[in-house]
Amino acid sequence: MSVSANTKSFKLPFWAQIIAGLVLGVLLGWIARSQDLSWLVTTLEKVGDTFIGLLKLAVAPLVFFAILVSITNLRKVNNAARLASRTLLWFMITSLIAVAVGIVIGLVTNPGAGTGLTPQDGAKPETAGSWIDFLTGIVPTDVITPFTELNVLQIVFMAAVAGIAALQLGEKAQPVLTLSESVLELLQKALWWVIRLAPLGTVGLIGNAIATYGWDLIGQYATFTADIYVGCAIVLFVIYPVLLATVAKVSPLQFFKGAWPAIQLAFVSRSSVGTMPLTQKVTERLGVPKEYASFAVPFGATTKMDGCAAIYPAIAAIFVAQIFGIQLGVGDYLLIAFVSVVGSAATAGLTGATVMLTLTLSTLGLPMEGVGLLLAIDPILDMMRTATNVAGQALVPVLVSAREGLLDRNAYDKAASSPVDEPQQVTVA
Numbered sequence: 001m002s003v004s005a006n007t008k009s010f011k012l013p014f015w016a017q018i019i020a021g022l023v024l025g026v027l028l029g030w031i032a033r034s035q036d037l038s039w040l041v042t043t044l045e046k047v048g049d050t051f052i053g054l055l056k057l058a059v060a061p062l063v064f065f066a067i068l069v070s071i072t073n074l075r076k077v078n079n080a081a082r083l084a085s086r087t088l089l090w091f092m093i094t095s096l097i098a099v100a101v102g103i104v105i106g107l108v109t110n111p112g113a114g115t116g117l118t119p120q121d122g123a124k125p126e127t128a129g130s131w132i133d134f135l136t137g138i139v140p141t142d143v144i145t146p147f148t149e150l151n152v153l154q155i156v157f158m159a160a161v162a163g164i165a166a167l168q169l170g171e172k173a174q175p176v177l178t179l180s181e182s183v184l185e186l187l188q189k190a191l192w193w194v195i196r197l198a199p200l201g202t203v204g205l206i207g208n209a210i211a212t213y214g215w216d217l218i219g220q221y222a223t224f225t226a227d228i229y230v231g232c233a234i235v236l237f238v239i240y241p242v243l244l245a246t247v248a249k250v251s252p253l254q255f256f257k258g259a260w261p262a263i264q265l266a267f268v269s270r271s272s273v274g275t276m277p278l279t280q281k282v283t284e285r286l287g288v289p290k291e292y293a294s295f296a297v298p299f300g301a302t303t304k305m306d307g308c309a310a311i312y313p314a315i316a317a318i319f320v321a322q323i324f325g326i327q328l329g330v331g332d333y334l335l336i337a338f339v340s341v342v343g344s345a346a347t348a349g350l351t352g353a354t355v356m357l358t359l360t361l362s363t364l365g366l367p368m369e370g371v372g373l374l375l376a377i378d379p380i381l382d383m384m385r386t387a388t389n390v391a392g393q394a395l396v397p398v399l400v401s402a403r404e405g406l407l408d409r410n411a412y413d414k415a416a417s418s419p420v421d422e423p424q425q426v427t428v429a
Helices: 003-009 012-033 038-057 060-075 078-109 131-136 154-193 198-220 223-247 250-271 271-283 291-303 307-323 330-342 356-363 370-374 377-402 410-413
Strands: none
Touching: 012 038, 012 198, 012 250, 038 060, 038 154, 038 198, 038 271, 060 078, 060 154, 060 271, 060 291, 060 370, 078 223, 078 250, 078 291, 078 307, 078 330, 078 377, 154 271, 154 291, 154 370, 198 250, 198 377, 223 307, 223 377, 250 377, 250 410, 271 291, 271 377, 291 377, 307 330, 307 356, 307 370, 307 377, 330 356, 356 370
């Protein structure tokens, strides 16, 4: 074999590219901060913002067509209503487990103690979530604003209405469905190109975080940061494997092998919706039927947030209460669990979890100034939160498929970890 052939066959694995981006980003961020290189800070910020901007560019149409197509795809699945209800049930079960983990960790570690922070360090957010805003905000006042202002919850509502209407119309809606499927494939194709830029985006995002905040900020929020990461790790590597082994009766290690590409991209991009095409791909490779995966994954990407909507608000509420000297009772912890299960759609699959946090604080009657205490550290926390979100979005379809006898266990056992190779078109003779 020639040297050129050997050279051509070598390809650095995507996970290695991501790791290299992380290392390079940390190094450049440290250099930029220690040497006070403003031009390097600006460059890292622009690179990271451009990558996130490219992901967000496709969010509105991607969510709309993914939800619309996913609902209509249920007509191809036997017992569609049963699958949908079981999916929702497992969304709630795993959210309850995750919020319980968050509450226990917060009570054991007292994240607000010894930080040196005071109520005066906080500031009210420009916008705050409330149940009235959440409920009334679901229905848009026009069809354009949700797309221009990226109101994902309203986009989901319109897509759901359109999908249900298409099911009711039957064959008359087929031209619209065909067009929707084509547009969705086009969007996913374009998003694959953006996903391939993830290593470069990693350099900018991680580098800018280090250059902007440094290690001092992490030190000040050490207990809180550790709580979020430990809580997410427990859910990821303890709770999920137990559910896989006992409920689905499949290998947890094989699940992480197959789902890891989506989990690592979520860690870097901090966007469940941006990761959605890859999450759907790895879920299908784990043996979940495509017709069901095309419903469960897009639905989960906008409503299933174990990291952002369960673990984080539980620990954050305890943190804020301790800073402001407010004692929480059993009823408050039950309210946190309720908000986590019912209000998780407020997170909407975008970077950050400020809306969910304000919704939780307002429900508990805690000061909104507490949000300002956590904004600076949020990007660092959001990486682990989003990775946990996406893992849960792949987990539930596997659990439901296994319980309903739909999971292709041979495909599950053979699932590869190659991350961004686009699915090959299969022609059946």
